[in-house]
Amino acid sequence: MDFDVIFIGSGHASWHAAVMLSQAGKRVAIIEEDTIAGTCTSYGCDPKILLDGPFELKNQLRQYPGIINGDVDINWSALMDYKNKIINPLPVQLEQVFKAVGITIIKGHGQLTDKILWRLIQINILPRISLLPLVNILVD
8 A cells, every 4th residue: 555645543634634635636544443533523522512502502591580581401312312413424424525535544553653654553353563654644
């Protein structure tokens, strides 16, 4: 495998740059050991933002006592369904984008070992180490 750019992880920063570079004609790979789209999109930042919204609104409404009557009840089950409807399809959609623009997805754990070498440990097969030069890893 020969790539111009290799990203470790498929989070927001990686996938935005990977798509742009691939569309510009670079050979791009993304090494991902977990869910495509990364931790922030799948488990962290994005779900948290969706879940926080109704509670922030509820707190804002409390600033108007006597004007807003009663308490706002948040349906936790419906909120989780809403979050899942928005978040769960994202990894599959992003993987389709990667394939459409020619990005290679490598399932495994990528690790920079020094300035010249990187190591990929494949997941779900016997551990195998590949050492490749990181020459031309950055866009000229």
